Amino acid sequence: MTTAPPLATADAALAHGFSLLAEAPALAAAQAEALLEALPGHPPARLLLGMARLAQQQPQAALAVLQPLAAEQPAAPQVHMALADAWAAMHYWEEAVAAGEHALALQPALPGGWLRLGNWCDHLGRRAQAEVAFLRHVQEAVADPALLAAGRALAENDLAQAEQRLRARLRQWPQDVAALRMLAELGLRLGRNEQAIALLEECLRLAPGFAEARRQYALALDRGNRQAEALAQVDALLAQAPRDPALRNQRAVLLGKLGDYAGAIALYEGLLAEHPRDPRLWTSLGHALKTEGESGRAVAAYRHAIRLDPGFGVAWWSLANLKTERLTAEDIAQMRHQRQRADLDQDAQLHLDFALGKALEDAGEHAASFAHYAAGNAARRRQLPYDAALNHRRVRHACAVYTREFFAARAGWGCPARGPIFVVGLPRAGSTLIEQILASHPQVEATMELPELIAIVRELRARAGDPERTSYHDLVAGLSAAEARALGERYLARTAVHRRLGRPLFIDKMPNNFAHLGLLRLILPQAIVIDARRHPLDCGFSNFKQHFARGQAFSYDLADIGRYYADYVALMAHFDAVLPGWVHRVVHERLVADTETEVRALLAHCGLPFDPRCLRPHETRRAVRTASAEQVRRPISSAAIGRWRHYGPWLGPLEQALGPVLAHYPDPPPGLAGSA
Known part of the structure; x- marks a missing residue:
């Protein structure tokens, strides 16, 4: 026994x-x-x-x-x-x-x-x-121990460990909605937006009431430039939590991106009635008011944010960035005092540096102004890596791919619609003025800087597995005729939400689209392209003193700006040679000096009859989101031409990087086409 x-x-x-x-x-x-x-x-x-x-x-x-x-x-x-x-x-x-x-x-x-x-x-x-x-x-x-371990890895930003754990979990339990949401969060951090969207769609198929997943889905849709769909998700969440301040704020942001600034303003005002001491809300209200042309109310909103938090650098920069608002000696003294605070974070410091740079420039203190611009740019450059050599290689590769033979072999491809007018070039080159001129014509609708073409580029890059460092041009070369047409139709479908006036032509003023002209020509061969060009020192320094919200990583170092400008000139020269007459160039200095001649040529290129309202673009009332919003609401002026000269002693790195492009402006140096 x-x-x-x-x-x-x-x-x-x-x-x-x-x-x-x-x-x-x-x-x-x-x-x-x-x-x-x-x-x-x-x-x-x-x-x-x-x-x-x-x-x-x-x-x-x-x-x-x-x-x-x-x-x-x-x-x-x-x-x-x-x-x-x-x-x-x-x-x-x-x-x-x-x-x-x-x-x-x-x-x-x-x-x-x-x-x-x-x-x-x-x-x-x-x-x-x-x-x-x-x-x-x-x-x-x-x-759950497995999910806790993955969550710790996410919190510690150990994304490789988090991904390994989450994928192992989903191999065992493909319907684990918590793991799906966490993996989507990881994807958003890594820039895998489409992957995140797919994961969240499966998550919400399984658990439609998973509110945190739906919030994340709205964010992913917004990042994917699908703002109308994102708004529908936010509205679904608001139906369950109508007073949720974060959701109402998100809705206001989306309305602004969709061009409904009146709706955004109403939401911000409602939020401020409940949270009157939130400087970020006051600043957001100021942005919306500025875009709507209510500059007086925008100034008041920014200044109220500053009274609530004198060290809130974003509000100071927003005030300075109105361009038409001159900061006072008292403002300068207050900003200098705040800039010295030991408890101020780096983001506030760099915003104050950009604001002080602008205020001191207006006061004629150019040496002190440049010192603050340089400090702000150096701080932002440390936050935002940029590889000028990689950009140069991409431009060279684009020139190698998009040849006469390339386009001849694909004649008749793409979506044949003629609607969009693309205004391209460097930021701060006068594209907003060109947009305002065209928007003054009764057959043209202005939208905004539409990100849809760049979203298509990101998706093509993602196919190669390395979205940040891969040239996508070989993937463009591998597209079929049906795929090219579908991408063109997708662009038109996704941008339709911004078209409210029913006019035959509309403007996409995303300047960086110049880098994607090969793709653009393939998928929308009838699109109109305008190249906005400005003197490289005026344009270059204007970029250097502008703190962009996003998307312009090249602009925080003078040498990087010069190389970027030179690469832009080389790429545009290449397309001038490969597709003669397709791109119409507007040289800013010529436009200011002989406005009617340049406007007539611009309208003719667009196939539009001359309209005298285009000579008075400052009279056209519409929302303008760019840094030039206040400037284009005033008569065309030469006041900004040659401002770089005040900063000539410090612009050596920019001049050196520009090389022969500077000497030959506004034309490209001889033999530059295709030799980027």
């Missing part, structure tokens, strides 16, 4: 057996059988044996052990969950759900239980029941 082991020894043997389940289920089964020989009918040993048989992929044998055990142990949650797992392994979903519900009624915090129950309900098509289970899993996930 076998002697029963002491209780402590049996407990130790059981613990060892359970520890073997994942890696050595056969040994776990042997341990259970040894215990049962010594302790016949011992419930924990039978549970171990049933779970071991299941881990050995022997669900029938597991059921033979677990069914009678569950009948004997109606109040044992682990037993009933193991039984549910055995039923599920045999695809007996009804039985699995019944056993799982019984287990979770006994112990709601059973690890992984709600996730498995949701999975089984999904197999049965019980969508509402599955969603309840998945959402309960999200609540209980804070105690």
Whole structure:
């Protein structure tokens, strides 16, 4: 007769057996059988044996052990969950759900239980029941060791470790909505926006009521330039939480991006009625008012933000960035005082540097002004890496790919619509003035700097696996005729939300689109392209003293600006040679000196009859989002021409990087086309 082991020894043997389940289920089964020989009918040993048989992929044998055990142990949650797992392994979903519900009624915090129950309900098509289970899993996930480890890695920005853990989890449980959301968050951090959208769509298919996933989905859609869809998601969330301030703020931001500034202003005003001491809200209101042309109210909003937080650099820079608002000696003294604060973070410091640079420039203190511009740019440059050599290689590769032969072989490709007018070039080159001139014509609608073409570029780059360092031009060369047409149609469909006036032509004033003219010509061959060009020292220094919200990483170093300008000139010269007459160039200094001649030529290139309103663009009322918003609401002027001369002693790196491009302006140096 076998002697029963002491209780402590049996407990130790059981613990060892359970520890073997994942890696050595056969040994776990042997341990259970040894215990049962010594302790016949011992419930924990039978549970171990049933779970071991299941881990050995022997669900029938597991059921033979677990069914009678569950009948004997109606109040044992682990037993009933193991039984549910055995039923599920045999695809007996009804039985699995019944056993799982019984287990979770006994112990709601059973690890992984709600996730498995949701999975089984999904197999049965019980969508509402599955969603309840998945959402309960999200609540209980804070105690899940695997998800906790992945969450710690995310919090510590160890993205490789987080991704490894989350992908392992999803291989085991593809419907783990908590893991799907976390992996989507990781994707957003890494710039994998389309991947994040796909993960969140699956997450919300499984659990439509997962509010945090829907918030993240709205963010991903916004980043993917799908603002109308993002707004629908925010509105769905607001239907459940109508007073949520973060959602209302997000809605205001989206309305602004969609051109509904009146709606955005109303939302900001409502939020400020509840949160009157939030300087960020006052600054956001100021941005919307500035865009709508209400500069007086914008100034008041910015100044109120400053009164609430005198060190709030964003508000100071926003005030200075109005261009037409001159900061006072008192303002300068206050900014200098705030700039010296030891507790001021770097973001506030650099915004104050840009604001002081502008204020001191207006005061004629150019040496001190340049010192602050240089400090602000240096700080921003450290935050925002930029590789001038990589950009140069991309331009050279574009010249190599987009040849006469390339376009001849693809004649007739793309979407034949003629609607868009692309105004391209460097920022601060006069593109907003050109946009305002064209928008003064009754057949043309101004929209804004539309990011859709760049979104297409990002998606093409992502196909190559390295979105930041891969030239996508080879992928463009590999597109089929059907794909090229589909991309053109997609551009028009995605930008349609910004067209409100029903006019035949509309303007896309994203300056950086000059880098994507090859793609543009392929997918929209009838599009009109205008190149805005300004003297390289005026344009270059104007970029240097402008703190952009996003997207202009080249602009925070004088040498980088010079190389970028030279690459731009080379690429435009290449397209002039390959597609003569396709791009119409507007030289800013000529436009200012002989406005009517230049405007007539511009309209003729667009196939538009002359309209005298185009000579008075400052009279055209519309929202303008760019840094030149206030300037284009005034008559055309030469006041900004030659301002670089005040800073000539410090612009050596810019001049050197420009090389022969500076000497030959406004034309490219001889032989430059195709030799970038």
